[in-house]
Amino acid sequence: MREELITSGRMNPNIDPVLHIWHWQIPVYLFLGGLAAGLLFFAAYYTITGKEKKFQTAVKYAPIIAPIAIMLGLIALLLDLRHPAYFWQLYTTIRLESPMSWGAWILLLIMPVSIVWIASYIKEIFPKFDTEHNFIGKILKFIIEKKDTEEEVNWDWKIKFLKIFEKYTIEKRKALAWIMIVLSVILGVYTGILLSAFNARPLWNTSILGPLFLTSGLSTAAATIMLMTKDHRERMIFSRIDLLLIVIELFLITHLFMGFLAGSQAKIEAANLFLGGEFTVTFWVNVIILGLIIPAILEALELLKFKIPVILPVALILWGGIMFRFIMTEAGQITRFLY
Amino acid sequence: MRYAMAIDTKKCVGCSDCVVACQTENNVPIGYARDWISETVVGIYPDLDLEIRSERCNHCINAPCVRTCPTGASHITEGGIIKVTPFECIGCGACIEACPYDARFFHPKGYVEKCTFCEHRVKNGQSTACASVCPTHCIYFGNIDDPNSEIAKIIAKRKYKVLAQEAGTKPQIFYLI
Ligand code: SF4
Numbered sequence: 001m002r003e004e005l006i007t008s009g010r011m012n013p014n015i016d017p018v019l020h021i022w023h024w025q026i027p028v029y030l031f032l033g034g035l036a037a038g039l040l041f042f043a044a045y046y047t048i049t050g051k052e053k054k055f056q057t058a059v060k061y062a063p064i065i066a067p068i069a070i071m072l073g074l075i076a077l078l079l080d081l082r083h084p085a086y087f088w089q090l091y092t093t094i095r096l097e098s099p100m101s102w103g104a105w106i107l108l109l110i111m112p113v114s115i116v117w118i119a120s121y122i123k124e125i126f127p128k129f130d131t132e133h134n135f136i137g138k139i140l141k142f143i144i145e146k147k148d149t150e151e152e153v154n155w156d157w158k159i160k161f162l163k164i165f166e167k168y169t170i171e172k173r174k175a176l177a178w179i180m181i182v183l184s185v186i187l188g189v190y191t192g193i194l195l196s197a198f199n200a201r202p203l204w205n206t207s208i209l210g211p212l213f214l215t216s217g218l219s220t221a222a223a224t225i226m227l228m229t230k231d232h233r234e235r236m237i238f239s240r241i242d243l244l245l246i247v248i249e250l251f252l253i254t255h256l257f258m259g260f261l262a263g264s265q266a267k268i269e270a271a272n273l274f275l276g277g278e279f280t281v282t283f284w285v286n287v288i289i290l291g292l293i294i295p296a297i298l299e300a301l302e303l304l305k306f307k308i309p310v311i312l313p314v315a316l317i318l319w320g321g322i323m324f325r326f327i328m329t330e331a332g333q334i335t336r337f338l339y
Numbered sequence: 340m341r342y343a344m345a346i347d348t349k350k351c352v353g354c355s356d357c358v359v360a361c362q363t364e365n366n367v368p369i370g371y372a373r374d375w376i377s378e379t380v381v382g383i384y385p386d387l388d389l390e391i392r393s394e395r396c397n398h399c400i401n402a403p404c405v406r407t408c409p410t411g412a413s414h415i416t417e418g419g420i421i422k423v424t425p426f427e428c429i430g431c432g433a434c435i436e437a438c439p440y441d442a443r444f445f446h447p448k449g450y451v452e453k454c455t456f457c458e459h460r461v462k463n464g465q466s467t468a469c470a471s472v473c474p475t476h477c478i479y480f481g482n483i484d485d486p487n488s489e490i491a492k493i494i495a496k497r498k499y500k501v502l503a504q505e506a507g508t509k510p511q512i513f514y515l516i
Contacts, residue, residue: 006375015444081430197437199506200438338503
């Protein structure tokens with residue numbers, strides 16, 4: 001028998017009996033970051049490969065969610081800070097060894113890139129604009145004007161600079177896509193590295209977490225695109241992509257556990273939290289069965305021409321994605337080195 | 340120069356004087372502590388082996404808390420002392436997650452706090468508060484790079500261990516066993 005007790009001094013409920021420093025904010029931030037990364041990745045990828053026309057939703061409409069997700073993610077991160085009045089200190093240095101620093105900078109960079117991306121498509125996203133009757137239209141009257149034409153787009157910018165800017169972004173879309181694809185992969189991997197950089201928490205400290213979170217982020221993004229698109233062909237392709245991503249994810253998760261079980265005592269105990277320990281049911285039911293296996297079956301059935309309401313696999317995938325991050329954040333803080 | 344501490348687990352009785360001394364000396368907010376006592380019991384009654392340790396930040400050479408800090412608030416100062424600058428700390432909690440010894444905590448004001456090896460005392464040639472008050476004199480503090488210092492001598496003479504060596508942090512609190 002071996003028993004460890006802290007008999008006096010540290011009676012801090014945030015630390016003892018188990019660490020509980022990161023609450024809901026971090027998993028929400030990781031989820032939204034991964035989602036945004038995936039959406040921007042697909043938009044950039046299909047632009048670089050010259051398939052914009054075939055994947056209208058992925059390239060044009062879905063990226064609108066990205067800056068919103070990033071914004072909400074940053075708010076969640078801000079809510080996590082205990083000394084938030086000093087948050088600007090994040091942007092006074094770049095610390096390459098600190099994943100938090102990487103995250104803060106990457107989000108700062110990818111935010112304007114994604115907005116510029118949407119701006120380059122704004123006329124295609126909103127071809128008709130009513131400046132008379134709706135509220136937003138009335139506000140926007142300062143910068144846009146309506147044209148009486150039969151053309152598809154019935155408005156234009158009033159300010160010359162905006163016209164030039166829009167033209168420029170449209171011309172440079174390919175270059176923008178290259179920047180975006182790099183940034184989105186960094187963001188997607190980063191959401192895993194944020195956790196895996198912590199040696200002190202054996203559950204997190206595995207290099208598989210980076211690719212695993214990237215895959216999971218791409219999968220949630222593919223699901224979102226499936227939900228948004230009205231084009232049946234595009235939906236089928238994303239359904240297939242998503243199926244592939246789910247298989248990769250299952251493979252990586254198997255690898256994760258194999259690595260743990262072949263590791264040190266601390267790692268074995270981390271794995272045991274999911275293999276009989278207190279997170280077993282939560283993890284296997286929410287992440288593996290509901291979040292991965294059932295949507296995979298549904299998507300496979302759909303490919304075999306069965307009629308499946310698209311909301312089902314999509315909702316399950318998003319649920320699995322968010323639960324995965326919640327469980328990892330929560331469980332990781334329980335694991336520790338024993339001495 | 341490198342400050343380090345050796346704690347004799349054979350002499351420590353777990354009286355918590357070091358805890359109280361630190362709280363008083365450093366104005367640690369009520370309910371918090373920068374050092375603490377832990378006991379490890381191994382065996383089955385009546386064959387028990389008891390080890391009592393006074394624990395605190397290990398002022399690691401390869402400090403993960405400094406590495407993961409996004410602003411540089413967590414930093415290494417002269418003599419290898421790990422400190423936090425409150426007005427640079429954003430309270431993200433990364434260093435708390437990074438420390439294998441759970442040596443850090445949020446001050447009620449929001450920034451992270453921890454043991455400073457009583458830098459203000461040490462600079463003036465005094466020892467740390469915990470080492471000064473220990474009634475069994477089981478805490479040795481000093482410059483481990485100086486072969487004539489008390490700590491260097493005791494480390495050379497006695498068998499010792501460090502906590503969670505496999506975490507790779509190169510901790511600088513040595514437990515004499
Ligand atoms: S013991 Fe913890 S707080 Fe102290 S230097 Fe090591 S990692 Fe940092």
